[in-house]
Amino acid sequence: MSIEEKQNFPTYQDSENIDYPNSEKEVSNFIKKNYKSNVPIEIIGSGSKKKMGRPLQCGKTLSISKLNGIVEYLPEELYIKVKAGTPIQEIEEKLKKNNQQLAFEPIDFGYLLNNKSDYGTAAGQVACNISGSRRFKAGSIRDHVLGFRGVNGRGEIIKSGGVVVKNVTGYDLSKLICGSYGTLTVLTEITFKVLPAPEESKTLIIHNQKIETALHFLDKSINSSNDVSGAVFFPNNLKITGCDLDIENTFKLNDLKHTGSITALRIEGSRNSINQRIENLKTELQIINLNISILEVHQSEIFWNKIKTFEFFSNSRNSIIRIVIPPSECINLIYQFSNRFKYCLDWGGALMWLEAFELSEEMFESIRRKVVKVGGYVTMIKNSDYLPYVEDVFTINRERFNLSQNIKKSFDPKGILNPGKMYTGI
Numbered sequence: 001m002s003i004e005e006k007q008n009f010p011t012y013q014d015s016e017n018i019d020y021p022n023s024e025k026e027v028s029n030f031i032k033k034n035y036k037s038n039v040p041i042e043i044i045g046s047g048s049k050k051k052m053g054r055p056l057q058c059g060k061t062l063s064i065s066k067l068n069g070i071v072e073y074l075p076e077e078l079y080i081k082v083k084a085g086t087p088i089q090e091i092e093e094k095l096k097k098n099n100q101q102l103a104f105e106p107i108d109f110g111y112l113l114n115n116k117s118d119y120g121t122a123a124g125q126v127a128c129n130i131s132g133s134r135r136f137k138a139g140s141i142r143d144h145v146l147g148f149r150g151v152n153g154r155g156e157i158i159k160s161g162g163v164v165v166k167n168v169t170g171y172d173l174s175k176l177i178c179g180s181y182g183t184l185t186v187l188t189e190i191t192f193k194v195l196p197a198p199e200e201s202k203t204l205i206i207h208n209q210k211i212e213t214a215l216h217f218l219d220k221s222i223n224s225s226n227d228v229s230g231a232v233f234f235p236n237n238l239k240i241t242g243c244d245l246d247i248e249n250t251f252k253l254n255d256l257k258h259t260g261s262i263t264a265l266r267i268e269g270s271r272n273s274i275n276q277r278i279e280n281l282k283t284e285l286q287i288i289n290l291n292i293s294i295l296e297v298h299q300s301e302i303f304w305n306k307i308k309t310f311e312f313f314s315n316s317r318n319s320i321i322r323i324v325i326p327p328s329e330c331i332n333l334i335y336q337f338s339n340r341f342k343y344c345l346d347w348g349g350a351l352m353w354l355e356a357f358e359l360s361e362e363m364f365e366s367i368r369r370k371v372v373k374v375g376g377y378v379t380m381i382k383n384s385d386y387l388p389y390v391e392d393v394f395t396i397n398r399e400r401f402n403l404s405q406n407i408k409k410s411f412d413p414k415g416i417l418n419p420g421k422m423y424t425g426i
Contacts, residue, residue: 018044018061024149024157024188027062031186031416032155034060040419043182045085048120049128051113052381053181053421054393064123067188075100078194079146084123084187091122091192101197104141105132108309112320112382117309123187129179130322132308133230133266136222136347142178144193150177150185153412161191176407182418183426184411198268203230203295203303204278206287208260211235211331217285218348219327221265224284226277230266230304231348234312237261242357243342244316250306255299258291266304310353312344319359319384321367323352325376336370358386368395394422401426 021027034041039059044050046065064085072081075098082091088106095101106125110118119125126148131140138144147161160173177184206217211233218231236247236259247262265281267274282288295303306312313320325333327349334343334352340363342355356363364387368378377395396404401423408415408426420426 017059018063020063020066022066024067024151027064027067027151027186027188028155028157030060030062030155031151031153034416035153035155035414038414038416040416043186043418045121045124046087046118048110048114048118049124051383052109052128052393053418055389056418056421058419062186064121064186064188068121070094071189075194079191080194081189081191082122083189084121084150086122088119088122088125092119095194096197099197100194102144102192103134103138103195104144105134105138105308107132109381110309111314112310115314122190122192126178126187126190127180127182133232133304133346136231136350137227137229138195140178142175145174145178145190146193147191148174148177148187149189150187152185153414153417157188158185181421183408183421184417186417198229199270200274200297201229201266201268201300201304202274202278202297203300204265204267204281205256205293205295206263206265206285207258207291207293208236209233209263209290210261211334214261214263215327215330215345215349217263217287218265218345220285221281222348224281226267226280226284227269228265228281229268230264231346232262232264232307233345233349234262234264235343238339238342240339240342240355240357243318243355245312245342245344245355246315247312250312251303253295253299253303255293255295257293260291264303266300307346313353313355316355317384319356319364319380319387320382321354321356321364322379322381323354323367323371323376324350325352325371325374326350329374329376333370333374333376337367356384359384361387361390364390368392371395372397392423396423 019030021030042056042058042061044061044063067083067085069083069086071083073094092102106119107130108117108119110116126141126145129141149159152158214233218233221228222231234247267277330349344353371378372395380390380393404426
């Protein structure tokens with residue numbers, strides 16, 4: 001949607017005009033100063049997701065990259081408290097020493113957007129709220145944020161939540177700031193819930209299935225008692241001009257015994273439990289006579305890491321679109337695209353990644369209308385040289401826009417934090 005934005009501040013960008021505060025207090029002072037002078041501020045961490053969302057024109061840039069480090073980690077209490085600019089890789093390395101993990105499975109957009117691996121910072125992951133393949137089982141990032149500290153658009157230090165999971169009265173601000181793309185507050189500290197890491201992981205691959213059968217397998221597996229933690233589908237017979245998604249070259253693994261499309265189911269846990277559940281799945285899905293492969297522990301990890309890093313899109317210069325839809329509408333939507341795009345599915349069919357060659361603004365709006373009609377939403381993750389800008393990067397209806405605008409005003413009354421990053425006027 002396009003809504004007129006009235007701005008009462010200068011809009012210019014000086015790439016050298018970046019402030020690097022060393023403390024929460026310095027962040028507060030910086031924002032208070034710019035609040036008084038009505039100067040808009042762009043907020044960045046490592047810059048791994050800077051290209052996501054609408055481009056900004058701001059008078060100042062605030063980098064939280066020096067606000068890094070682990071504040072408190074109590075493995076027995078299942079939480080870790082970190083400064084907002086702490087790299088996700090540093091957090092995961094610390095957790096790994098105690099056989100624990102961030103169960104929402106952080107995504108690495110580095111290769112896709114900047115041609116190098118970069119999981120970004122804790123604040124960046126929270127601000128974008130884009131979770132990995134375990135989403136349907138473990139929940140999204142917002143389900144794993146126990147609390148935070150930050151600075152609002154007035155320069156006031158705020159905090160919400162704590163270090164334990166419990167029922168509380170009042171507003172859960174942690175839910176609000178997840179997915180807000182830095183438009184509500186500058187995060188300074190985040191407390192994550194952590195969970196035990198599985199002992200092992202194996203992946204059952206069903207080869208050469210059509211979309212209808214593949215989605216049937218994914219749906220039945222997710223809803224079975226076998227505790228599947230990953231369910232993806234990669235078609236391999238799409239000959240779409242100009243699109244680069246290449247399944248065969250991406251997933252060159254010795255454990256893959258057959259060619260064709262890939263329907264993959266991840267099973268995690270103890271070795272005996274995994275083997276039993278794989279046998280159960282074979283029986284329940286009635287796939288014993290089909291072409292199947294089992295990815296053992298090492299290659300299973302490689303397979304899902306390739307998904308987390310979008311290796312299958314790494315060489316693409318095309319537009320990359322993220323679509324979240326009800327799984328029941330997935331097949332219908334794919335047929336409406338009329339073989340004009342390459343795609344792959346995650347979350348058992350609830351998440352679609354679309355690669356579009358020479359995408360026009362009219363084509364993008366057509367995709368949006370089709371998705372909204374079936375109850376889903378669209379996000380433009382990567383623009384191409386052919387279509388370097390779209391007005392509506394995200395999807396929102398009028399009612400939610402008005403609600404979001406009111407929330408924005410309560411956190412950031414002058415609209416100086418990442419103004420227009422998500423929508424005009426927010």
